[in-house]
Amino acid sequence: MSAPEPTTGDTGTTPAVRMRGIDKAWGDNVVLRDLDLDVAPGERVVIIGPSGSGKTTILRVAMTLERPDDGTVEINGRHLYHEEKNGKLKPASEKHIRSVRSDVGMVFQHFNLFPHMSAVENIALAPVKVQGRDPEQARQQALELLEMVGLEKHANHTPGQLSGGQKQRVAIARSLATDPKVMLFDEVTSALDPELVGDVLEVLRDIAEDGKTTMMLVTHEMGFAREVADRLVMFDHGRVLEEGPPAQVLSDPKEQRTKDFLRAVLAH
Amino acid sequence: MSVDPRMTDPVSTDAPRTPATGRRIGGIPVTIGGVGAVVFSLAALFVVWRFGGGSVRFEIRETRDPSVAFDWGFVWAYTPDFLRALWVLIQATVGGFALAIVIGLVLALLRRAPVKLLSMPTAFFIEFVRSTPLLVQLFFLFFGLPRIGWIPESLRVWSSLATLIIALGFHYGAYCSEAYRAGIDSVPKGQWEAATALNLGTLATWAQVVLPQAIPNVLPALGNFLIASFKDAPLGASINVTCVLFFADTTASRTFASVELYTMLGLGFLAVSLPAAFLLRRLERRIGYERT
Ligand SMILES: Nc1ncnc2c1ncn2[C@@H]1O[C@H](COP(=O)(O)OP(=O)(O)O)[C@@H](O)[C@H]1O
Ligand SMILES: [Mg+2]
Numbered sequence: 285m286s287a288p289e290p291t292t293g294d295t296g297t298t299p300a301v302r303m304r305g306i307d308k309a310w311g312d313n314v315v316l317r318d319l320d321l322d323v324a325p326g327e328r329v330v331i332i333g334p335s336g337s338g339k340t341t342i343l344r345v346a347m348t349l350e351r352p353d354d355g356t357v358e359i360n361g362r363h364l365y366h367e368e369k370n371g372k373l374k375p376a377s378e379k380h381i382r383s384v385r386s387d388v389g390m391v392f393q394h395f396n397l398f399p400h401m402s403a404v405e406n407i408a409l410a411p412v413k414v415q416g417r418d419p420e421q422a423r424q425q426a427l428e429l430l431e432m433v434g435l436e437k438h439a440n441h442t443p444g445q446l447s448g449g450q451k452q453r454v455a456i457a458r459s460l461a462t463d464p465k466v467m468l469f470d471e472v473t474s475a476l477d478p479e480l481v482g483d484v485l486e487v488l489r490d491i492a493e494d495g496k497t498t499m500m501l502v503t504h505e506m507g508f509a510r511e512v513a514d515r516l517v518m519f520d521h522g523r524v525l526e527e528g529p530p531a532q533v534l535s536d537p538k539e540q541r542t543k544d545f546l547r548a549v550l551a552h
Numbered sequence: 553m554s555v556d557p558r559m560t561d562p563v564s565t566d567a568p569r570t571p572a573t574g575r576r577i578g579g580i581p582v583t584i585g586g587v588g589a590v591v592f593s594l595a596a597l598f599v600v601w602r603f604g605g606g607s608v609r610f611e612i613r614e615t616r617d618p619s620v621a622f623d624w625g626f627v628w629a630y631t632p633d634f635l636r637a638l639w640v641l642i643q644a645t646v647g648g649f650a651l652a653i654v655i656g657l658v659l660a661l662l663r664r665a666p667v668k669l670l671s672m673p674t675a676f677f678i679e680f681v682r683s684t685p686l687l688v689q690l691f692f693l694f695f696g697l698p699r700i701g702w703i704p705e706s707l708r709v710w711s712s713l714a715t716l717i718i719a720l721g722f723h724y725g726a727y728c729s730e731a732y733r734a735g736i737d738s739v740p741k742g743q744w745e746a747a748t749a750l751n752l753g754t755l756a757t758w759a760q761v762v763l764p765q766a767i768p769n770v771l772p773a774l775g776n777f778l779i780a781s782f783k784d785a786p787l788g789a790s791i792n793v794t795c796v797l798f799f800a801d802t803t804a805s806r807t808f809a810s811v812e813l814y815t816m817l818g819l820g821f822l823a824v825s826l827p828a829a830f831l832l833r834r835l836e837r838r839i840g841y842e843r844t
Contacts, residue, residue: 349745386751396746400582400764409760410750459749 298361300325300466300498301346306355308341308522315341316352316522325360325465328492328499330509330530333519334545339502342519343468346500347390348381359387359466386414389464393471395451397443403430403454404439410462422461429457433487449480456487467491469501481505488512504549510534518542583763590657593650600647600717607712608636608794610802616809626812630803634816637799642824644713644793645782648720652781653774655721656728660736663729681726687787690719694791716788724781728774735770736762768836775832779825796820 301323308316315338323329331339344350346357348364356373357364364384366373376384398406407426411417417425430436433453435446443451452472459467469488473481485508491497492512503509509516509530516533518525518541526539537543614629662674681689694715697708710718739762747757786797800813807813 347749349748382751382753385748388749390749392742392746392749394742396740396742396749398743398746398761398765410752413756413760414751414753462750 297325299323299358300327300360301500302356302358302361303342303346304356306342306345306357307353308338308345308350309353314522316345319355319523321517321524323466323498323500325498326495328501328512328514329517330513330515331500331502331517331519332504332506332509332545332549333525337519338522339519340470341522343390343470343500343502346466347388347468348385349390359384386462387465388468389459389462389466390468390470391452391456391459391472393475395443395448395455395475397451397455397458399443402440402442403435403446403457406443406454407458407461410458415462426457426461429461430454432490433457434483447480448476449483452476452484453487456484456491460491464497466498466500469499469503471502471504473503473505506534506546506549518545520545581764582767583759586763586767590653593653597647597650597654597717600643600650601714607792608633608640608799610637610794610799612803612806615807616812622815623809623812626807626809627816630813630816633799633803634796634820637794637796638820638824640713640793641782641785641788641795644716644720644785644788644795645778647717648785649724649778649781651717651721652724652728652777655725656732659725659729660732663733664736678726678729681722682730686719686723686784687790689723690715690787690791693719712788712791712793715791716785716793720781720785723784724777727777731770731773731777732766734773735766738769739765772832772836775828775835779828779832782824782828783821 299322301321303319303321306316306319306321307314319338319342321342331342333339341350345352346359346364351365356366362384363373363376364381365376367376367380368374398409401409404423404426407429408419408422411422411425412419427436427439430439433456435450435453435457438446438450438454443454446454452475456472472488473484476484485505488499488501488508489512492499499512501509501513513530515527516530517527518533518537518539520539520541526533526537526542533542534546537546610633614626616626617623659674659678662670663678665671665674693710694712697703700708743761743765744757747761752761786795788795789797789801792798796817800817804810804813
């Protein structure tokens with residue numbers, strides 16, 4: 285086999301995310317094995333796969349919440365965990381990691397909103413504290429984002445006063461506030477009551493339609509995946525089992541394990 | 553999840569509020585309040601140290617009237633002495649607790665240090681201090697330490713009041729450090745991760761995310777320690793700190809008015825502890841918030 289090729293068909297442009305040879309294990313539990321994955325700028329990749337196959341871990345690696353045991357991650361052509369010195373890759377300083385990480389944002393399954401701040405404060409925090417924006421401007425922008433997710437009336441509510449679906453929409457607005465080029469979504473509707481899922485998917489659809497944000501989404505919502513994904517990636521045991529356009533993977537999977545997985549998910 | 557009725561009032565969206573602030577106490581963000589408390593503690597410690605009265609002398613001015621069951625006149629006559637002794641006790645408590653707040657912070661930071669050579673001995677020291685009685689620590693500092701020849705004299709020979717303040721400072725400092733640690737640990741991992749995902753720096757993560765959530769969890773414990781240290785401070789009588797217990801003991805041995813004297817003592821404690829406890833409960837309620 286030749287050296288790993290970028291898994292997208294794009295030509296020459298620098299991938300928004302480029303992962304090479306990622307290994308991650310906890311003790312004997314090998315979670316990611318020699319994983320390669322590329323995501324093109326503006327591309328929307330949906331990751332599916334059985335529980336425990338490493339979907340969350342790969343997003344967490346891209347967000348620097350989990351340091352890989354081996355391998356490299358590049359965000360828009362810049363190494364995330366390494367710095368190049370004299371042509372050699374050296375472990376990156378915290379400063380370097382921060383600088384590259386500013387291109388990445390993440391939305392969590394359990395929201396992780398700051399409970400002591402109102403919705404608008406949650407959203408304006410990073411623009412003010414990370415980007416040094418004017419507080420009043422940041423607040424205005426936060427209100428606009430809240431309007432985008434349909435929660436302008438809840439600006440001064442704290443997370444404790446919001447429903448799960450509202451919290452998740454605030455969390456999405458919060459991660460958009462610093463305009464990251466790459467957005468990671470880890471099962472953002474899994475913790476929600478079924479009737480609240482639609483509003484959140486609606487917001488994700490808006491972001492997807494905008495087309496300027498690169499999105500990596502882990503989800504079990506297959507209808508949604510078919511609709512917004514450019515590419516569907518099926519994970520199994522910490523590897524990419526198969527991938528392709530969603531219509532093809534969903535209706536004509538090549539691998540038996542993908543068939544089994546889809547049957548289980550769709551039955552439920 | 554039960555919803556606190558105070559939190560469900562409709563909130564108008566146009567009320568001007570500055571973004572990105574933590575919970576406030578009387579308009580002061582809780583983080584600034586916390587840092588302020590430490591600075592204030594250091595200042596209080598300095599004032600007690602520098603200007604606090606040393607020992608007080610108690611004179612016998614009146615004896616008990618044996619014809620009554622409870623001699624109010626005696627109580628009245630000795631109230632000024634009692635108040636002076638109470639003042640000594642308050643100085644010891646305030647000084648000792650101010651020291652404890654700072655020592656606790658240092659211990660908590662050392663214990664979190666990534667270097668085992670620092671964190672392990674600190675953990676041992678905290679356990680050791682917490683599992684030995686304050687009275688023993690007091691005796692060690694007052695009778696034992698001055699005999700350790702190789703320590704410079706200025707560091708081993710202390711006045712009675714200073715010894716009590718130092719003992720309270722270390723004893724409750726050990727407890728405070730555990731409270732700080734519990735408060736920090738009570739902030740869920742997801743909060744740190746959200747801070748990372750938002751690319752907040754270390755300082756902003758602590759100041760905006762962690763401390764505003766940890767401090768409200770720590771305050772009740774600190775308040776209880778403050779009251780507990782006030783109740784422990786009379787142990788200083790055993791090393792001749794002229795506090796209320798010393799006053800009652802010495803005066804009782806000369807006038808036999810034990811009932812009156814120890815009643816004064818009890819009332820004195822009540823008069824300080826009750827309002828303090830009340831204020832603390834109020835403070836706790838003010839900074840509590842609905843958790844998600
Ligand atoms: N912090 C951790 N410590 C130990 N094991 C972990 C940790 N995080 C994840 N794992 C393990 O990694 C495996 C993959 O987890 P995850 O990436 O969350 O899978 P998925 O999101 O696909 O369900 C699981 O077996 C899980 O137990
Ligand atoms: Mg997962």
